[in-house]
Amino acid sequence: MSGRIRSEAFKSKVMSAHDAAELVKNGWNIGFSGFTGSGYPKAFPEALAAVIDAAHHQGEEFKIGVWTGASTAPELDGALARTGGISYRAPYQSDPEMRTAINNGTSYYQDIHLSHMGPQVSQGFLGKLNLAVIEATAINEDGDIIPSSSVGMNRTYLEHADAIIIEVNSWQSEGLYGMHDIYAPAGFLPPNRVPLPIQHPGDRIGEKVMKVDVDKVIAIIETDSPDRNTPFKLLDDDSRAIANNLLDFLGNEVKQGRLPKNLLPLQSGVGNIANAVLAGLLEGPFEKLTSYTEVIQDGMVDLLDSGKLTVASATAFSLSPKAAERMNDNAAHYSKKIVLRPQDVSNHPEAIRRMGVIACNGMIEADIYGNVNSTHVMGSRMQNGIGGSGDFTRNGWISSFVTPSTAKGGAISCIVPMVNHVDHTEHDVQVIITEQGLADLRGMAPRQRAKLIIDNCAHPDFKEPLREYVKLAEKKANGMHTPHDLATALGWHVRFLETGTMVQ
Amino acid sequence: MSGRIRSEAFKSKVMSAHDAAELVKNGWNIGFSGFTGSGYPKAFPEALAAVIDAAHHQGEEFKIGVWTGASTAPELDGALARTGGISYRAPYQSDPEMRTAINNGTSYYQDIHLSHMGPQVSQGFLGKLNLAVIEATAINEDGDIIPSSSVGMNRTYLEHADAIIIEVNSWQSEGLYGMHDIYAPAGFLPPNRVPLPIQHPGDRIGEKVMKVDVDKVIAIIETDSPDRNTPFKLLDDDSRAIANNLLDFLGNEVKQGRLPKNLLPLQSGVGNIANAVLAGLLEGPFEKLTSYTEVIQDGMVDLLDSGKLTVASATAFSLSPKAAERMNDNAAHYSKKIVLRPQDVSNHPEAIRRMGVIACNGMIEADIYGNVNSTHVMGSRMQNGIGGSGDFTRNGWISSFVTPSTAKGGAISCIVPMVNHVDHTEHDVQVIITEQGLADLRGMAPRQRAKLIIDNCAHPDFKEPLREYVKLAEKKANGMHTPHDLATALGWHVRFLETGTMVQ
Numbered sequence A, B: 001m002s003g004r005i006r007s008e009a010f011k012s013k014v015m016s017a018h019d020a021a022e023l024v025k026n027g028w029n030i031g032f033s034g035f036t037g038s039g040y041p042k043a044f045p046e047a048l049a050a051v052i053d054a055a056h057h058q059g060e061e062f063k064i065g066v067w068t069g070a071s072t073a074p075e076l077d078g079a080l081a082r083t084g085g086i087s088y089r090a091p092y093q094s095d096p097e098m099r100t101a102i103n104n105g106t107s108y109y110q111d112i113h114l115s116h117m118g119p120q121v122s123q124g125f126l127g128k129l130n131l132a133v134i135e136a137t138a139i140n141e142d143g144d145i146i147p148s149s150s151v152g153m154n155r156t157y158l159e160h161a162d163a164i165i166i167e168v169n170s171w172q173s174e175g176l177y178g179m180h181d182i183y184a185p186a187g188f189l190p191p192n193r194v195p196l197p198i199q200h201p202g203d204r205i206g207e208k209v210m211k212v213d214v215d216k217v218i219a220i221i222e223t224d225s226p227d228r229n230t231p232f233k234l235l236d237d238d239s240r241a242i243a244n245n246l247l248d249f250l251g252n253e254v255k256q257g258r259l260p261k262n263l264l265p266l267q268s269g270v271g272n273i274a275n276a277v278l279a280g281l282l283e284g285p286f287e288k289l290t291s292y293t294e295v296i297q298d299g300m301v302d303l304l305d306s307g308k309l310t311v312a313s314a315t316a317f318s319l320s321p322k323a324a325e326r327m328n329d330n331a332a333h334y335s336k337k338i339v340l341r342p343q344d345v346s347n348h349p350e351a352i353r354r355m356g357v358i359a360c361n362g363m364i365e366a367d368i369y370g371n372v373n374s375t376h377v378m379g380s381r382m383q384n385g386i387g388g389s390g391d392f393t394r395n396g397w398i399s400s401f402v403t404p405s406t407a408k409g410g411a412i413s414c415i416v417p418m419v420n421h422v423d424h425t426e427h428d429v430q431v432i433i434t435e436q437g438l439a440d441l442r443g444m445a446p447r448q449r450a451k452l453i454i455d456n457c458a459h460p461d462f463k464e465p466l467r468e469y470v471k472l473a474e475k476k477a478n479g480m481h482t483p484h485d486l487a488t489a490l491g492w493h494v495r496f497l498e499t500g501t502m503v504q
């Protein structure tokens, strides 16, 4: 044994992933740890996939519900999706094979605000949770669980599952001990809920460990495997331009007296543009920054190292292999500046609104009136999911969305007459940014937004077609508040589906 | 004088509405009190309309920005809209003439979550506020302002306006003194914001009065006029059926152990269905109810009288003339059971999520996948606005939406393939209710929702056409997550615009 399991009561439950997987029954709902490719169980899901495959070969029905923190990795979403045995998936995914299962109709997927998953599970809205499968760094002498590289939904799943399996992964650094802040007050459900006592991103309000009922633990599995950790692409010109547009905007907000000199806590979505923003901050004029966000990316670790960022709160890491190594080697050092919380705390509307978080998230497309689509491609196809973007957008001090102005080599305009799906309504979107420029929609009515978004954000190839749509819409609409020609509002998407391009 | 102005410093500023209106300059932004037809200034707006009309007759430009709490009355929105002089309107309206000005393009309208209006004004996002015009019940000896029948945005406007006009309305009952709870902590903006100290609907956390800087007061106007107070229609069968569906659902939630016996704090939108729900509660089995909502309607006063409702928190009254009379006669009595708060407190995401409010709001239409349109008719035309529905829907314990299954005598299905505008996304809508039945969407993926909504909520005349749309969409879609045929998704609305009916 690895020496990571320090409680006798737990040692006796060690078994192979295969033996543990055989305990699962058709129809179970399973709550897995895992958030943006970190802290997911490494061995059990593939073993379970083999059990499901074997059942299917025998002609037996074997389907499970898969609940997680957010996205996981090929070893979890990929392996289980390939079996065709996922009947229901929530609340977020970004795996190619899981996505295929959703879009070919094999799996039902419920795309849930990440801050809502905890309450919905606790309130019993998603049904019975049969099993929790949670990765840990270690198990203490007294049976406390030290979380690994993500917290996500772990506390809630451990509390509500009928049975528990812990994977103890010795790849995870023991230096993580003390970085986690597991908030679990007695009165967690109404009518007994109390104020969330966070006023600054670094506030610690909970325990370093997770408690479990040892009688519910049916298996302990030992692993020694790295998190998925996809490397980032090199920053391209578009990402840099988008980042600069955002940083200029923030600089001007400071100048106008609408933001303090050290800004307010930053939230940034995942991906390359977010990393470009963080890289821009590294070179930029802002000091003593803080972050209250969902995931810690490479750029954030650089910012902490530079001293420009004083503290970062999140629920998980999303690090490249190189940065993950650095984190693992220096976890004890970083745990003074990083707090990892349950996702219903990292994404809590109460904390986000109170602290006035500056939100910046990626999107698929925006329309001329300021509605944003974060999830759907051409109306029907799921890309990833809404994730925490709604939690931060609705409740933040400023909400901004970023995208290159075109996709698929210019065939698609990311600024369209009407989005094919709405994840963030016109009431919630304040700033839209592309490499072309920035549209500040605050204080604007829909028709004013349309002019600004087309002028500042659309790609030059699509500016005129968008202006023509506006003209047509103003002629045909039954009202001038949000002029639309419903017969052609989605016509750009229809054209793309029929011809492979939005270009006329 | 009425005896309601008890401070010498204020007495000297009394003048006519006309004289006060002449102080306004072209281009000003004015923050008016007023929320759902209560507590709006009664004399000044019409006097200002006359000033604007006179300027227009002289060929002079005269336009103003009109900010309020929410909807007002013909004497405010109507009178000012008629001048054509409203350049910008926020955050909510429901006046026929204001609506016309918005839909014919005369006025820009920004439809803002009611809980966001306070922060956006305080943060300086909507520009300079030149004048606040606020109705009061009385002015105390020491210059404190006793609010009248709504609180709404008053505190924020008084704090941020360059100049202040108070209308003291002696129609408002002096018994209202003590009913208001004006929360205005020192650290109201980040990074100094503190937890909102509300844990139960009746908690009082602020002052009974509003403070003003007397040097900013440029006029005091005396009035003696009733609030608008539209009477309600008699309850019809559809409203009763919808209310019963909701009450059955809540009863079952109690039985399943997902709600306490006395439920959780209730929020209900305005209008007849909401009143039918309240009437249903009066006859129903639930006791010791509480309410954390936006407005106090007739039905809520009945519930308080019956003892079934122990306390109600809101930001304004929305009472019929008869109920308003009863309130005025017994205000001191009711002030023990009713708390009127600023709208950024009555609608605060923090309080709503903490207490687990049960939200129920009206809608224009829902689509088969659970997206809700609360604001737009046929894509372009503004009806009223989103109001507080998003505040309660996103943050409540349960979010439900109600509508009759058809409108315009059956020509319109309120369940459609795709809504023409999204105000509440599929991520936020849990329960949809019509007179036909109820669809509980919790734990459901989009395709599962479609089946449930069509089976349970659509009108019999539209069930088959909806099922045919689903079949077509599943054939044509580029993905089976949310199958749509974008070429015909809005076809029902297009047909209505072209032929006057959605029926094929």
Ligand SMILES: CC(C)(COP(=O)(O)OP(=O)(O)OC[C@H]1O[C@@H](n2cnc3c(N)ncnc32)[C@H](O)[C@@H]1OP(=O)(O)O)[C@@H](O)C(=O)NCCC(=O)NCCS
Pocket: A268, A269, A270, A271, A272, A273, A294, A295, A361, A362, A363, A364, A365, A374, A375, A377, A378, A383, A384, A385, A386, A387, A388, A389, A406, A407, A408, A412, A413, A414
């Ligand atoms: C919206 C989102 C998918 C953008 O991610 P990204 O990595 O910046 O985007 P990419 O440019 O790589 O685009 C991803 C895919 O969508 C495609 N795409 C982008 N814009 C598109 C558009 N307007 N129409 C159709 N497809 C589009 C890209 O071509 C790419 O397709 P591919 O995988 O076949 O190459 C991502 O930000 C997301 O999932 N957001 C929702 C969750 C979220 O906000 N989380 C953060 C909360 S804290």
Ligand SMILES: CC(C)(COP(=O)(O)OP(=O)(O)OC[C@H]1O[C@@H](n2cnc3c(N)ncnc32)[C@H](O)[C@@H]1OP(=O)(O)O)[C@@H](O)C(=O)NCCC(=O)NCCS
Pocket: B268, B269, B270, B271, B272, B273, B294, B295, B361, B362, B363, B364, B365, B374, B375, B377, B378, B383, B384, B385, B386, B387, B388, B389, B406, B407, B408, B412, B413, B414
């Ligand atoms: C949605 C809303 C307008 C419904 O109000 P209501 O009084 O129950 O609705 P009504 O049935 O009287 O409908 C209002 C109008 O919309 C029309 N209408 C209703 N459904 C329609 C539909 N699907 N398509 C087109 N028009 C429709 C009605 O015919 C009526 O038109 P009319 O004024 O020309 O007669 C109202 O609830 C609202 O404004 N909601 C948004 C704000 C909110 O939720 N506030 C509460 C937060 S605390």
